[in-house]
Amino acid sequence: MINKRRSTAVLLGLLAATVLTGPRPATADDTTEPAAEPPKVELVLDVSGSMRARDIDGRSRISVAQQAFNEVVDALPEETQLGIRVLGATYRGKDKKQGCLDTQQIVPVGPVDRTQAKAAVATLRPTGFTPVGLALRSAARDLGTGSTARRIVLITDGEDTCAPPDPCDVARELAAQGTRLVVDTLGLAPDAKVRRQLLCIAGATGGTYTAAESAEELTGRIKQLVDRAKDTYTAAPTVVDGADGCAGAPLLSPGVYTDRQEFSAHRWYRVPVPPGQELRASVSVALDRPVRPDYGVLLRATTGDGRELVRGVDAGSGRTDVISAGLRWSDPSAAPSPRPSAGTLIEPDVVCLVVSNAFAPRSGTEAKPGMPVELTIGVVAASPAPTGPDLGRGWLLLALLTVAGLLTGLLTGLLTRWWVATWREN
Numbered sequence: 001m002i003n004k005r006r007s008t009a010v011l012l013g014l015l016a017a018t019v020l021t022g023p024r025p026a027t028a029d030d031t032t033e034p035a036a037e038p039p040k041v042e043l044v045l046d047v048s049g050s051m052r053a054r055d056i057d058g059r060s061r062i063s064v065a066q067q068a069f070n071e072v073v074d075a076l077p078e079e080t081q082l083g084i085r086v087l088g089a090t091y092r093g094k095d096k097k098q099g100c101l102d103t104q105q106i107v108p109v110g111p112v113d114r115t116q117a118k119a120a121v122a123t124l125r126p127t128g129f130t131p132v133g134l135a136l137r138s139a140a141r142d143l144g145t146g147s148t149a150r151r152i153v154l155i156t157d158g159e160d161t162c163a164p165p166d167p168c169d170v171a172r173e174l175a176a177q178g179t180r181l182v183v184d185t186l187g188l189a190p191d192a193k194v195r196r197q198l199l200c201i202a203g204a205t206g207g208t209y210t211a212a213e214s215a216e217e218l219t220g221r222i223k224q225l226v227d228r229a230k231d232t233y234t235a236a237p238t239v240v241d242g243a244d245g246c247a248g249a250p251l252l253s254p255g256v257y258t259d260r261q262e263f264s265a266h267r268w269y270r271v272p273v274p275p276g277q278e279l280r281a282s283v284s285v286a287l288d289r290p291v292r293p294d295y296g297v298l299l300r301a302t303t304g305d306g307r308e309l310v311r312g313v314d315a316g317s318g319r320t321d322v323i324s325a326g327l328r329w330s331d332p333s334a335a336p337s338p339r340p341s342a343g344t345l346i347e348p349d350v351v352c353l354v355v356s357n358a359f360a361p362r363s364g365t366e367a368k369p370g371m372p373v374e375l376t377i378g379v380v381a382a383s384p385a386p387t388g389p390d391l392g393r394g395w396l397l398l399a400l401l402t403v404a405g406l407l408t409g410l411l412t413g414l415l416t417r418w419w420v421a422t423w424r425e426n
Contacts, residue, residue, distance in 0.1 A: 037146060037148055038079045038080060038081050039079065039080050039081070039148075039151070039229035040080075040081045040082075040083075040109055040143050040144075040148075040150045040151070040229070041080060041081070041082050041083070041109075041150070041151045041152075041153065041225075041226050041229045042082070042083040042084065042085055042105075042109055042139045042142055042143055042150075042151075042152050042153070043069065043072075043082070043083070043084050043085070043153050043155070043222070043226075044084075044085045044086075044087065044135050044136070044139050044152060044153065044154045044155070045065060045069070045084065045085070045086050045087070045121075045124070045155050045156075046086075046087055046088060046130060046132070046154075046155060046156035046157060046158065046188075047062065047086045047087065047088050047089035047124050047125070047126055047127060047128075048087070048088030048126060048127065048128055048129060048130040048157075048158060048161075049088070049126050049127060049128060050126070050130075050157050050158050050189075051065070051126040051157055051188075052126045053157070053189075055189075056188065056213065056214060056215060056218075057214055057215055059215070060126075061157050061188050061189075062124065062125070062126050064188075064215045064218060065155055065188070065218065066121050066122060066124065067215055067219070068215065068218045068219040068222055069084075069117075069118070069121045069222075070118050070121070071219050071223070072219065072222045072223055072226060073112060073114050073117050073118055074114065075223055076112055076114075076226065077226075077227065080112075080226065080229060081109055081110050081111060081112070082107070082109065082110075082112045082117070082226070083105060083107055083108055083109030083110070083139075083142050083143070084105070084106050084107035084117060084120065084121065085103060085104065085105045085106070085135060085138060085139050085142060086103065086104055086106055086124060086135075087102060087103040087130065087131050087132065087134070087135040088102050088103075088126075088127055088128040088129050088130050088131065089102065089104065089106075089124055089125075089127055089128070090102055090104065090127060090128070091127065091128040091129070092127055092128065093128075096129065096162070099128045099129035099131075099162075100129050100131045100134065100161075100162035101131070101134070102127075102128050102129060102131060103131055103134055103135040103138055105138070105142055106120040106121075107120055108142070109142055109143055109144075129161050129162055130156065130158050130159070130160055130161040130162065131160065131161075131162040132154070132156060132159070132160040132162075132167040132197075132201075133160055133162065133163060133164070133165035133166055133167040133169070133170040134162065134165065135154075136152065136154065136167055136170045136171065136174070136183065136201070137165065137170050137174075139152050140152070140174050140181055143181070145180075146180075148180070149180045149181070149182055150180065150181050150182070151181075151182045151183075151184065151207075151225065151226075151228070151229045152181060152182070152183045152184070153183075153184050153185075153186065153222060153225050153226070154183060154184070154185045154186065154198070154201065155186045155188065155218075155222070156185070156186075156187065156188065156194070156198070157187070157188035157189040157194070158189060158191070158194055159191075159193050159194050159197045160197065167197060167200075167201050168197065168200040168201060168204065169366070171183055171200070171201045171202075171204035171205050172204045172366075172369055173369070174204075174205065175204050175205050175206075175369070175372060176260060176369035181205055182205050182206055182207045183201055183202060183204075183205040183207045184202060184207040184208050184209075184210075184225045185198035185199075185201050185202045185207065185208075185209045185210070186198075186209075186210050186211075186212050186218065186221060186222070187209065187210070187211045187212065188212055188218070190211065190213070195209070195211065203286060203287065204286075204372070206286065206372065208225075237255075237256040237257055237258040237374060238255060238256070238257050238258070239257070239258055239259070240252065240257040240258070240259055240269070240375075241259065242259050242261070242267030242268055242269055242355070242373075243267070243268045243269075244266070244268065245268055246268050246270065246302065246304055246306070246352035246354075247304070248268075249268040249269050249270045249352065250269055250270065251270045251271075251272065251350070252269050252270065252271050252375075252377055253271075253272075253377070253379075254377050254378050254379050255376075255377060256374065256375070256376050256377075257269075257374070257375045257376075257377070258372065258373065258374050258375070259370075259373045259375065260369050260370035260371065260372065260373060261285065261355060261357060261370045261371055261373045262367055262368065262370040262371075263291075263357070263359045263360060263361055263367055263370075263371075264357065264358060264359065264360065265356070265357065265370070266354055266355065266356045267354070267355045267356075267373065268352060268353070268354055268355075269352070269353045269355075269375065270350050270351070270352055270353070271350070271351050271353060271377055271379070272348040272349070272350050272351075272379075273329075273330070273331070273348055273349050273350075273351050273379055274348040274349075274379075275331065275348070275349070276330075276381065276382055277330065277348075277379050277380065277381060277382055278328060278329065278330035278379070278380055278381065278382040279301065279327075279328065279329045279330065279351055279377075279378075279379055280326075280327075280328050280377075280378040280379070280380060281299065281301070281312075281326065281327055281353055281375070281376065281377050281378070282299070282312075282324060282325065282326035282327075282375075282376045283297065283299045283312075283324065283325055283326070283355050283373060283374070283375050283376075284323070284324040284373070284374045285297050285323050285324075285355075285357055285359075285371055285372070285373050286371060286372040286373075286374075287323065287359075287371070290361070290362040290365050291359045291360060291361055291362060291365070292359075292360040292361070292362055295323070295357070295358050295359045295360070296323070296357070296358045297323045297324065297325050297355070297356070297357050297358075298311065298312065298325060298354075298355075298356045298357070298358075299311070299312035299325040299326065299327055299353065299354070299355055299356075300312065300327075300353070300354045300356070301327055301329045301351050301352065301353055301354075302351070302352045302354060303351070303352065304350065304352060309329050309351065310327050310328070310329045311327065312325040312326050312327035323357075329351065330382040331349060353375070353377075355373060355375065357371070359371065
């Protein structure tokens with residue numbers, strides 16, 4: 001009977017603690033798993049008819065790409081799993097509908113058999129159309145899903161000739177699905193339309209664009225991107241869905257989060273900040289589609305009733321396609337709380353973070369899905385700036401200034417008298 005009463009008391013205590021503390025904040029580790037799988041990369045090679053052009057060091061584009069692939073395969077880190085997909089490599093006819101389905105995976109994603117991979121690439125001959133969008137969607141399926149980021153490296157010399165699906169739309173679609181893909185693009189032709197399309201694909205997924213004008217540049221860049229997979233395959237930022245107001249906003253703990261935000265919109269999040277702690281937050285919005293030249297990003301911290309605590313300042317990220325802002329806030333009136341005794345609950349202040357943007361799309365630009373947003377949150381011990389010396393107020397300050405003025409006048413008079421006396425003697 002005594003044991004039963006004790007068990008009931010413990011259960012009631014746990015329930016009371018849960019009710020008093022409210023829901024647990026979402027954390028950046030809630031939806032991630034330990035990074036147990038190796039880095040995965042798929043190279044996607046354009047083998048369309050235009051790859052016959054002999055304008056890279058006097059050689060055809062396809063031969064330069066084949067040489068680069070061979071050198072990359074030889075230098076591939078042992079832990080990296082590699083796949084190879086091609087587009088426009090088999091259909092020789094003129095039926096566009098049939099040619100725009102021409103994409104195949106010639107090396108499955110996994111531990112690499114170097115001899116098999118190089119033999120598969122050596123047999124490629126420039127042939128057909130350029131279904132870039134379909135190839136990207138297929139490459140995403142090849143890499144599968146999981147808790148870690150995957151990388152696609154797209155090498156092409158021309159823009160998609162088969163849209164729909166438009167490759168930019170496919171890249172945004174994959175990013176919006178939270179598939180955790182990074183698509184890097186390499187352009188083999190100095191064409192403005194190709195450059196714009198490859199920039200759009202890379203920007204939508206957080207990747208990079210590079211124009212390769214020589215065999216050495218192409219080989220070096222592919223090696224760099226494949227090697228970078230060792231750093232980027234770790235768990236990606238946690239996907240979170242911001243709200244239209246503070247009351248229904250998700251409760252976040254320190255970590256890195258990703259969201260989507262539409263043009264000229266506001267996204268709200270909540271962060272618990274205990275007494276004596278300081279909130280540090282930053283936000284970056286990627287310009288993954290054409291926007292009008294006048295734009296900006298604003299990050300604010302407010303109270304639950306909308307009173308603004310502090311607003312962030314613009315922060316350069318080193319990239320022209322990413323706009324960032326950051327802020328710091330701590331409650332100056334809250335002293336660090338003493339170490340709580342057992343059973344004591346300390347209720348932290350809940351600060352609302354508001355991300356706003358002033359982007360306006362150009363004519364013909366798709367508004368959905370929203371633009372990629374990355375939010376970084378940290379809560380650390382408060383470090384208030386040192387205060388200046390206190391000179392007093394009211395009559396005390398007036399007396400201090402009067403004395404200082406008298407001393408200054410007296411010193412000036414003595415120096416002037418000495419100077420005049422010296423001048424007369426000389």
